[in-house]
Amino acid sequence: MxxxxxxxxxxxxxxxxxxxxxxxxxxxxxxxxxxxxxxxxxxxxxxxxxxxxxxxxxxxxxxxxxxxxxxxxxxxxxxxxxxxxxxYRSVTISRMSTFNHILSQITGNPVLGRAIRRLDLSDLKVASPRREFSNSLHGMLCLTPILNEIYLPHDRNLNETLSGAVLQILLTGLPHLKVLDFTNCTSLTAGHSDVFAQSPPTAMLPIKSLSLTDSRTDHEATTSLLPSLFPRLAHIETMMLSKSNVTAEILNAIPSTARITHLAVNHCPLLETESFVDFLLSHPAVKDTLEVLHASIDPVDLDEDSTAHEEQLTERLLQNAPETLRSLRLAGRPMTSASVAHLKTLAATAEDLSIGTGLRIHDLETLFLDTVDDPSARANHQTTQEESEVDSKYTAVLEPMERAIAICKLRQRLSTTPVPAHAAGKPSLRYLDIRAMDFIEQSKIRCSILLGDHSASLDVIAVSDRLMDRSGTLRDICASVGWKVKREGRKCLLMRR
Structure with missing residues (x-):
């Protein structure tokens, strides 16, 4: 039809x-x-x-x-x-042509500039230094008075030559600024000590999150601006200061009214451990509010005498760590078996833990057992170690059976070690980083109860990427007990399925 x-x-x-x-x-x-x-x-x-x-x-x-x-x-x-x-509320720019276009748009229509709340220039890169970028950035900042967040370029061709006028408007001319990222930027510590010349000492900044990661310069330039900046951070909550020239004296200048929850001071060459531990345990801004602490160091910088002193300071920090801590990373800091009891207490509340040097896999296993020192587990672990040394002599002969033997040893270890009563209660620790441990100790993860139900709460274990052998032995061993292996940069992640 x-x-x-x-x-x-x-x-x-x-x-x-x-x-x-x-x-x-x-x-x-x-x-x-x-x-x-x-x-x-x-x-x-x-x-x-x-x-x-x-x-x-x-x-x-x-x-x-x-x-x-x-x-x-x-x-x-x-x-x-x-x-x-x-x-225009959130602007992310990674090309100079885009930067110039946005600057032209908000210059012609200032209403758009007042709409910008977040400005991310962190990926902005150029092939050669551009000193005129500082003037262009100053013009853009003048047109964005209600800016809440800004991430400066990580490219030192752009951020090494920021003028005092740019720093002044960033620190004193944006009353709504809450997040300020100076990552990889050395301008903040290379002069410009007169930025606060027109601002009274009692004037506090609204900044809640500050990043100075990888901003260290020559030691002579350290005290140019930071001692004037930190006493004004009365509202600060997050401080990312890794690889910067911050010192304990500068940290102590933070107002006591601040409530810091996140603090990262990895690899800060001028930060003395003893003064830093005193700051953590006594300063009102951190002692009762700190949730995330990243304070890793390079262990090669320690001699025999300083190592013993650092062990005492690390134990003091672990013993008096704030109960609010949820993430603690102390990679490179020397630890002893005496630290295990304090780590066990932290494992009950923390979710993220990075281990220092000097510990053994057996020490970490006791974090998930009912007792701090389990003789049967120690004996079992020692037997496994000796068998592994014997097997290594016959690698050429047993190559086709290596994976099967390793899997049998792991399963036997897991079946003969009693599962603690608290394992069913899902302890808090979910991420464990053991890359700072001795490589031989890390390799014992292949026959560790950390891969069993004993560590029921543990979801990820980070080890050195050197454990990822070409034959895929580690991958097969983990797969046999419900784990998968993923390489991520210079680390290898063992993830529970």
């Missing part, structure tokens, strides 16, 4: 709306913008949970399979006018 079109009477037909008069477009601006803020910026790459809305290659195209802010920009003039400021 041929199709015939049915005519709808004129009085029953819906009249076509004029452009800009749809139900969505006629909503009040504040309601329409609230709706648009729930849409995604589905263009470009994603970094740290924020979509890169502006920096996409020429070959990339906009995906319109689901409603996005960019599809709204193409829909109508009303939606464009309401969606455009929202797209």
């Amino acid at each position: 041929p199709y015939t079109r049915t005519e709808i009477p004129q009085n029953g037909a819906s009249r076509a709306r004029q452009p800009g008069q749809s139900a969505l477009e006629t909503l009040p601006a504040e309601i329409l913008q609230k709706i648009l803020r729930n849409l995604e910026l589905d263009s470009g790459k994603q970094r740290s949970g924020v979509i890169n809305a502006f920096d996409h290659g020429e070959s990339s195209c906009l995906s319109l399979e689901k409603p996005t802010l960019f599809s709204c920009l193409l829909a109508s003039r009303v939606l464009y006018a309401n969606a455009l400021p929202i797209t």
Whole structure:
């Protein structure tokens, strides 16, 4: 039967709306913008949970399979006018051409500059030093007065020559700034001691998160600006200071009203351990609020005398560690068997633990056993070690059976070691990093109860990538007891399935 079109009477037909008069477009601006803020910026790459809305290659195209802010920009003039400021709330830039384009846009339309809340320049790179970048950045900062977060370029061709005017507006000219990232930036410690010259000493900064990671310079330039900056951080909560020139004296200058929850001071050459431990255990800003502490060092810098002193300081820190700690990383710091009891206490509440030097796999196994020292486990562990040494003499003969023998030994060890009562209660420790341990001790993970139900809460164990042999022995051993192996950079992750 041929199709015939049915005519709808004129009085029953819906009249076509004029452009800009749809139900969505006629909503009040504040309601329409609230709706648009729930849409995604589905263009470009994603970094740290924020979509890169502006920096996409020429070959990339906009995906319109689901409603996005960019599809709204193409829909109508009303939606464009309401969606455009929202797209500028979070700006991520990795090319100088994009940086110049954004600067031109907010210069011509200052309303867009006042819409920017987050500015990420961390991936911005150039082939040669550009001193004029400092002036351009100063102009952009002047046009973004309500900025909440800024991540400066990690490229030292750009950040080594930041002027005092740029630092001054970053530290004193942005009253809403909460996150300030100086990662890999040496300008903060290379002069500019007059940044706070026009600001009274009692003027506190609104900054809650500060990163100075990898910003160390010559020791002579250390005390240029940091001693003036830290006493003004009354609201600071997160401090990423690894590989910087921070000292214990500078840390003690932090106001007692601050409440620091995250502190990273890995590989800080001027930070003396004894003064730092005193700071952690006595300063009001950290002693009752610290949740994350990363304080790894390079063990090659320690001689025999300093190692013994460092062991005492490490034990003191573990013994008096804040009960609020959830992540503790002390890779490279010397530890002894006396530290095991304190680590066992931390393992009951912490979720992330990085072990220092001097411990054995047996010491770590006691963290998950009912007693600190289990003689039967020690004997079993010693037997396994001796058998492994014997087997190594016959590697050429037993090569085809090596994996099967290793798997049998692990299963026998797991079946003969009693599972502690608390294993079913899921202790808190979920991530254990043992890469700082001696390599021979790390290799004993292949026959350790850490791979069994004894460590029921443990989800990931990080070991040296040197354990990833070409034959895949470690991978097969782990797979036999419900673990998988993944290489990630210079570390190898054993993950419970």
